[in-house]
Amino acid sequence: DPFTISYELQLFTVCRAAGERVILSGQGSDEYFGGCASSVNEDDGVYEAVRAWGIERMMKVSMPCELSIASHFMKKLCYPYLDEEVVRMVGEVDPRELRPSSLEDRKAVLKTIASDLGFPMLAHRTKKASQYGSNTTELIRGQARKKGLRYNRYIAGIYESLGLRDANLLRDSAVDVRMDPILLHDAEEILSQNGMTHSEAVAAFYRKMVKDGNLRFLE
Template identity: 30%
Template sequence: MCGIAGFRGAGARDKVAAMLRTIGHRGPDARGLYHDGRITIKTSEGEDVLEAPPSEDIALGHNLLSIVGGPQPVAGDGVLVFNGEIYSHDIPAGGDAHLILDLIEGHGGDLEDAIRFTVSELDGDYAFIYTDGKNLAAVRDPVGVKPLYYAGEAFASERKALWSIGLRNVESLPPGHAIINGRMVKLRGLPQPRKCTESPHELKGLLKSAIRGSVKKRTRGLKKAALVFSGGVDSTLLAALLSEYLNITLYTVGTQGSADVEFASRAAEDLGMDLQVIEVTEEAVRDALPHVLAAIEVYNPMQIAIAMPLYLASREASAAGFRVMFSGQGADELFAGYHRYRRLLEDGNLEEALTRDLENIYHVNLERDDAVTMANSVELRVPFLDLRVIELALRTPTCFKITGPDDEMRKHILREVAAEMGVPDYIARRPKKAAQYGSGIDRILRRRVLPGFDHEAFLRRLMNEGGVVQR
């Protein structure tokens, strides 16, 4: 939805303004800045100045990607900037940011208590920063779908924003945590696993309801959206459900004749849905590499290879006028889709590994995926990481996910659910193949593009020059 930034200290206004310029791609529709009693909102139509609580050494900023809701910061007794979507309440006319502001200030009293109450009331994907002019709090959702980085009491949606003001020891705020006046506080964790008492039939019914509900609430207010589509079970299930609520366009990335392109083309035809195929060539990979690396902010060949299909898909979707893209991210961690889970099952460590992977998904996958889509001014939504879906997946017995160490399919209960919800049988039974391999990008990247690329020099420039890469 946007990019946010906040800072406490000398030169706060100028530092937040610099951070907003660095992450301008996250919100091209409006820019808002709060400092010392004034909120300044700039749009293509001009500039508005609003009154706000005084503060000499705290500034907050916001870049708007207009989907639902208007420009920020928003003000009451305090000031708030927000990134994300809230699904648990009827949203006020001013948008989600006003809802959170009302919850915090309606609770009153100690700020930490008010923040705890607010987070307990929220169902959604979010990060926000709040100040009453004296106190400063930065908060992240319990799954970590929306990013927030910090260095001291400086906060931003991307690391490069903090680099742009000379900060280097940048950390990712853990999911479900806040930093309140410089102190880390845990607010809310993931749902706790509990013993499954349902039959397989009952559990599948609950999963169907939860996945459908997650998709439905994430389409609220939308008329159209894009879906990154591999032709696998996760994305095909989402395609079938999304088509019930809005106009959906599928985007598939791959080399000519690659597995993803072939399966996606057949599935889209059978579903009667619009598919845009983005053909991958060496030239396309070479051209995209600096933009992908600038987005994910770390050199890791596997992370680059995973990120690139999503970057290319969201770039095309953005050019076609889409502001929201859906992804099947999280299904493999919830339902044991990866090949390595077979060995972990054999060793007796599967449940522990699934929990650990879910706890770490924010910095392994989610921050990367958010960065590459928002580099193209497209918000990514991930229905499988809804709290209700997570709660059901955590209590699903592992034998419903993987039947044994020789199980080539994995994710059995999700495959059965998908087949019962309209996914073609040949897709429901298609073995998992990672995006970087199914698209053919990994081979091109490792063999032909990365060997001649000076990533160390590139990352030095990224840190020293504010993270801007020209297209």
């Protein structure tokens, strides 16, 4: 599963190199604390749908893979954000306090807690997903280019060849977009700085269009 590998390869490296037996994972922070870029400035219904999708994929795809990696290296993974008490407390928080109104506003509750605990540098550090910071996504893009395919189509083809069409949950539908290469490069820079993928950006655009029923927000 190349898509999963793109962000689990980092855990593999950590487990292999770490001398400590226990490793902390940040899984669940995006889903429970409004960290998903695709839920920015959305209504309660969309926010809950995005969160539910993220939790489902995390439980069915990401965590089994992570636990398998940790077990291979005889490590124990701990998920602080998935602790029953944490999840219970999050459930009591008004969704409006968690739902981000902008990319910078994601995980606002966690940022406030970090600042209150004396770690403002963590609260204000720009988020960059591991698959982009480590360039593993670029490696996959390179393989796709060699085959003359776009990234999403390349990933979808691998899933289909393995009979895993449903394993990627809601990523089955691919949209090919042609645009000026300079515009694409500039957009990639902005998306990377904000920890957002092309798919998330396109999905956010589609959701806004469907929600409004028009394209006036582009005016």
